[in-house]
Amino acid sequence: MQARAGDSKAAVLMLRMVLGAVLVFMAAPIxxxxxxxxxxxxxxxxxxxGFTLDWxxxxxxxxxxxxxxxxxVIAGVLSTLVVLAVGTPLAYAIVRIKFRGKSLLQGVLLxxxxxxxxxxxxxxxxxxxxxGSGLYGSMSxxxxxxxxxxLPFVVSVLVANLGEVDPIVEEAARDLGAGAVEAFxxxxxxxxxxxLIVAGLLAxxxxxxxxxxxxxLVKPVVNTLPIEMYLYLDQYQDPxxxxxxxxxxxxxxxxxxxxxxxxxxxxLRFLLGGRGA
Amino acid sequence: xTGGKALGTFRSFYVPAMLVGPATLIxxxxxxxxxxxxxxxxxxxxxGGAGFDxxxxxxxLSDSYSWTVIFTSIRLAVIVTFFCLLIGYPVACAxxxxxxxxMSIIAYTVIFSPLLMSVVVRSYGWLLLLSDSGFLNSLLGxxxxxxGPYRLIYNEIGVIIALVHILLPFAVLPLxxxxxxxxxxxxxxxxxxxxxxxxxxxxxxxxxxxxxxxVAAEIVFALAVSAFVTPAVLGGGRVLNLSRLVYExxxxxxxxxxxxxxxxxxxxxxxxxxxxxxxxxxTFGEKS
Amino acid sequence: MASYETGxxxxxxxxxxxxxxxxxxxxxxxxxxxxxxxxxxxxxCGKTTTLRMIAGLEEPTSGSISIRGERMNGVPIxxxxxxxxxQKLALFPHxxxxxxxxxxxxxKRVPEAEIRTRVGEMLDMVRLSGFESRSIxxxxxxxxxxxxxxxxxxxxxxxxxxDEPLGALDLKLQTHLQExxxxxxxxxxxxxxYVTHNQTEAMAMSDRIGVMNAGQLEQVGxxxxxxxxxQTEFVAGFVGQTNLIGGKVTAIGExxxxxxxxxxxxxxxxxxxxETGQAVTFSLRPEQIRIAQAGGAGIQLPLVDATFFxxxxxxxxxxxxxxxxxxxxxxxxxxxxxQTVSVSWPPEAVVLLTGGQS
Ligand SMILES: Nc1ncnc2c1ncn2[C@@H]1O[C@H](COP(=O)(O)OP(=O)(O)OP(=O)(O)O)[C@@H](O)[C@H]1O
Ligand SMILES: [Mg+2]
Numbered sequence: 001m002q003a004r005a006g007d008s009k010a011a012v013l014m015l016r017m018v019l020g021a022v023l024v025f026m027a028a029p030i031x032x033x034x035x036x037x038x039x040x041x042x043x044x045x046x047x048x049x050g051f052t053l054d055w056x057x058x059x060x061x062x063x064x065x066x067x068x069x070x071x072x073v074i075a076g077v078l079s080t081l082v083v084l085a086v087g088t089p090l091a092y093a094i095v096r097i098k099f100r101g102k103s104l105l106q107g108v109l110l111x112x113x114x115x116x117x118x119x120x121x122x123x124x125x126x127x128x129x130x131x132g133s134g135l136y137g138s139m140s141x142x143x144x145x146x147x148x149x150x151l152p153f154v155v156s157v158l159v160a161n162l163g164e165v166d167p168i169v170e171e172a173a174r175d176l177g178a179g180a181v182e183a184f185x186x187x188x189x190x191x192x193x194x195x196l197i198v199a200g201l202l203a204x205x206x207x208x209x210x211x212x213x214x215x216x217l218v219k220p221v222v223n224t225l226p227i228e229m230y231l232y233l234d235q236y237q238d239p240x241x242x243x244x245x246x247x248x249x250x251x252x253x254x255x256x257x258x259x260x261x262x263x264x265x266x267x268l269r270f271l272l273g274g275r276g277a
Numbered sequence: 278x279t280g281g282k283a284l285g286t287f288r289s290f291y292v293p294a295m296l297v298g299p300a301t302l303i304x305x306x307x308x309x310x311x312x313x314x315x316x317x318x319x320x321x322x323x324x325g326g327a328g329f330d331x332x333x334x335x336x337x338l339s340d341s342y343s344w345t346v347i348f349t350s351i352r353l354a355v356i357v358t359f360f361c362l363l364i365g366y367p368v369a370c371a372x373x374x375x376x377x378x379x380m381s382i383i384a385y386t387v388i389f390s391p392l393l394m395s396v397v398v399r400s401y402g403w404l405l406l407l408s409d410s411g412f413l414n415s416l417l418g419x420x421x422x423x424x425g426p427y428r429l430i431y432n433e434i435g436v437i438i439a440l441v442h443i444l445l446p447f448a449v450l451p452l453x454x455x456x457x458x459x460x461x462x463x464x465x466x467x468x469x470x471x472x473x474x475x476x477x478x479x480x481x482x483x484x485x486x487x488x489x490x491x492v493a494a495e496i497v498f499a500l501a502v503s504a505f506v507t508p509a510v511l512g513g514g515r516v517l518n519l520s521r522l523v524y525e526x527x528x529x530x531x532x533x534x535x536x537x538x539x540x541x542x543x544x545x546x547x548x549x550x551x552x553x554x555x556x557x558x559x560t561f562g563e564k565s
Numbered sequence: 566m567a568s569y570e571t572g573x574x575x576x577x578x579x580x581x582x583x584x585x586x587x588x589x590x591x592x593x594x595x596x597x598x599x600x601x602x603x604x605x606x607x608x609x610c611g612k613t614t615t616l617r618m619i620a621g622l623e624e625p626t627s628g629s630i631s632i633r634g635e636r637m638n639g640v641p642i643x644x645x646x647x648x649x650x651x652q653k654l655a656l657f658p659h660x661x662x663x664x665x666x667x668x669x670x671x672x673k674r675v676p677e678a679e680i681r682t683r684v685g686e687m688l689d690m691v692r693l694s695g696f697e698s699r700s701i702x703x704x705x706x707x708x709x710x711x712x713x714x715x716x717x718x719x720x721x722x723x724x725x726x727x728d729e730p731l732g733a734l735d736l737k738l739q740t741h742l743q744e745x746x747x748x749x750x751x752x753x754x755x756x757x758x759y760v761t762h763n764q765t766e767a768m769a770m771s772d773r774i775g776v777m778n779a780g781q782l783e784q785v786g787x788x789x790x791x792x793x794x795x796q797t798e799f800v801a802g803f804v805g806q807t808n809l810i811g812g813k814v815t816a817i818g819e820x821x822x823x824x825x826x827x828x829x830x831x832x833x834x835x836x837x838x839x840e841t842g843q844a845v846t847f848s849l850r851p852e853q854i855r856i857a858q859a860g861g862a863g864i865q866l867p868l869v870d871a872t873f874f875x876x877x878x879x880x881x882x883x884x885x886x887x888x889x890x891x892x893x894x895x896x897x898x899x900x901x902x903x904q905t906v907s908v909s910w911p912p913e914a915v916v917l918l919t920g921g922q923s
Pocket of ligand 2: 613652
């Protein structure tokens with residue numbers, strides 16, 4: 001712990017203890033899920049009655065989880081692509097161009113952040129039915145819904161990133177012979193790549209975990225994994241779910257590790273609030 | 278009229294339209310349309326509905342049960358917000374004081390990586406921890422304490438604990454941000470002027486961090502008031518909030534009622550946000 | 566007025582407003598083919614704006630710009646035969662030195678082998694060989710500036726626009742690059758439009774110079790023209806140091822005129838139409854004033870003070886109602902303030918400022 005000006009020793013010690021306790025609190029439910037995935041008791045009895053890998057076998061072979069996983073990956077990838085494809089030009093327009101109705105647009109853009117997910121899900125469900133578009137219960141409907149939920153996040157990340165890109169380099173590219181789109185692709189896109197990656201990951205994770213809105217938009221064939229898990233949990237509570245969750249936790253830890261590895265040296269400095277290690 | 282860059286002659290209309298159009302068409306218009314449809318449904322216009330009719334609103338709002346549910350939703354959200362701030366603030370203070378890279382990576386990973394995991398998984402974890410024969414009760418019931426077992430799930434306690442866990446990262450993030458933005462010299466100056474550490478905290482650090490506290494409160498409240506999965510899993514059907522009612526009424530094909538409840542949920546969420554925003558603006562002026 | 570046939574870049578009544586503020590106020594200018602033309606003027610006078618309009622980064626509010634006889638208004642930046650060395654450099658931060666310089670050639674789909682030789686030569690010229698794979702952020706300010714020059718020059722555009730490209734360089738590099746730019750310009754017969762606020766640089770490099778002030782072109786001419794025959798007070802004052810003196814025409818002779826100022830009479834070569842009694846302003850360069858010990862030829866004036874700069878010395882001389890500045894070179898006479906000295910100048914040194922443009 002680095003003392004800052006005006007810190008008292010006792011206060012720093014207390015902060016340390018609070019942090020320690022909160023780390024335990026944050027890790028506990030995740031650790032217990034992992035531990036319980038090997039619990040041979042069907043009723044999650046603690047301490048575990050014995051060690052088994054059966055739940056993993058069950059989790060991996062249950063058709064609804066297999067299908068759910070595939071659906072989740074498809075929905076996650078597609079909605080991420082859609083939201084990046086429409087969100088990037090939108091963010092560019094917000095940062096670079098003056099146009100009428102811009103502040104209205106920015107206001108509406110905040111909407112999906114404020115509207116409760118359940119309300120969003122129900123109203124989309126109603127819209128899908130009312131519009132007779134056949135979106136209800138279809139993959140396109142899920143992708144559209146997820147894109148809608150994620151657009152505000154994606155745009156705000158990209159707006160922050162684009163704000164860092166000096167517009168003059170685009171002029172330089174144009175001057176050297178690039179068309180408007182070419183200049184964007186060759187000069188702006190590479191510079192906002194970190195933002196695109198962050199926004200993309202954020203979008204994918206949101207889509208992959210979404211329950212509250214999605215639950216109104218699906219029919220069993222397109223159920224995503226978290227929906228299947230929720231429905232399973234509603235009925236059974238054996239450690240199958242723990243095994244499945246452990247696999248998902250491992251997957252997300254892998255993502256964190258990959259992220260840490262790809263993070264440029266020194267770019268984690270922000271963790272220390274800009275101070276040296 | 279588009280400023281100085283003569284990047285093309287159509288810039289003033291066609292270029293913004295081309296950039297903004299796709300997002301508007303496939304995202305923003307459906308968003309607005311869905312809210313409109315929701316409003317229309319709530320006043321009786323839906324398949325099988327009787328046409329314009331404020332009856333659903335009247336019945337719902339005059340039923341004392343409805344108000345119980347509304348208050349449950351708000352009470353849960355207020356309690357969860359309170360605990361998230363109470364725990365999140367010292368955690369943020371501790372995080373900005375970490376000076377070992379390894380400790381930082383561990384602490385940030387443990388606090389923020391749960392965001393990568395499904396709410397279902399995290400709620401399930403709390404179910405395992407808190408159930409009658411779960412980890413906590415077996416720990417408390419073992420020698421030498423021999424306590425319990427305590428009923429920690431299927432009631433509000435379990436829901437609150439799990440929601441605090443799930444929403445804590447959303448509180449810590451804005452708090453870290455404001456704490457990091459505070460210039461170190463301010464505290465140094467205060468210390469130089471003879472302020473005690475206690476006085477420095479209450480006179481400098483804390484007041485300056487209030488905008489972050491409000492942002493944290495806004496985010497946590499908005500998410501807590503509309504939480505669905507966690508109350509469902511840890512409340513076991515015994516903790517009823519608005520989200521739960523909306524879900525059940527859709528299942529019962531009570532669409533008008535579901536629409537009314539969804540709108541009330543929306544109003545509650547937006548209303549509290551507006552109040553906090555107003556407070557924020559009044560107290561901190563143009564800064565935020 | 567040069568015609569389209571001889572003019573490479575022609576600006577006709579070009580104006581530019583940003584909102585309410587008028588930044589370029591009607592410029593007529595013809596830059597000849599293969600010419601090294603400098604735009605000289607103080608900070609904020611609209612040099613960059615003018616250059617950006619030629620490049621196509623700004624559209625003129627009114628007036629027209631043509632290059633090689635083709636009207637450029639509305640032609641997008643990337644379709645113009647120009648390249649710009651940006652004042653703010655505008656290097657691509659995500660590309661290394663080599664890729665920055667090769668950017669334009671790659672866009673034009675120049676064959677790979679040719680790109681290699683041209684970029685290599687260019688980096689050689691700006692003395693950045695060995696820096697090919699360095700990132701832009703790791704370069705010093707001067708190195709970045711050289712990359713910016715290389716990135717534009719390598720394309721060999723018909724018209725190269727340079728916006729204060731040598732600002733951040735030390736004197737030695739400045740001289741080297743001045744020579745190199747001059748050489749490239751001659752060899753490739755490119756037209757250069759070179760913006761600077763440094764009059765020495767402009768005079769050293771340019772075929773002709775346009776002096777800008779507050780959005781207007783004050784005078785266009787070769788360095789010697791501007792120095793010896795400034796037409797406006799601004800030009801006289803901005804190009805070198807001078808004494809600006811207001812007076813009245815008292816007599817008009819066959820080849821000379823006489824002007825009275827400070828109660829003294831200044832003779833000038835008669836170049837333009839003036840009338841007796843007309844109020845005029847003229848310029849008298851300090852170094853054209855001769856000073857000798859009291860009692861010599863010329864008028865006798867008291868010395869206010871003297872400053873020695875080594876190779877040169879500056880004297881301030883008392884005249885009724887003011888002072889004038891004189892500058893001498895070489896052997897220092899031991900002149901002390903308070904002393905009276907003899908002061909004289911040739912009639913050619915007195916240049917009437919008539920204000921108009923040629
Ligand atoms: N995009 C713009 N919007 C508003 N005013 C501008 C803009 N660009 C330039 N100006 C103004 O126009 C005037 C001329 O600017 P310009 O950049 O052309 O000057 P300059 O001669 O290049 O000066 P310097 O030698 O300092 O680079 C300045 O007063 C500047 O503030
Ligand atoms: Mg400039």
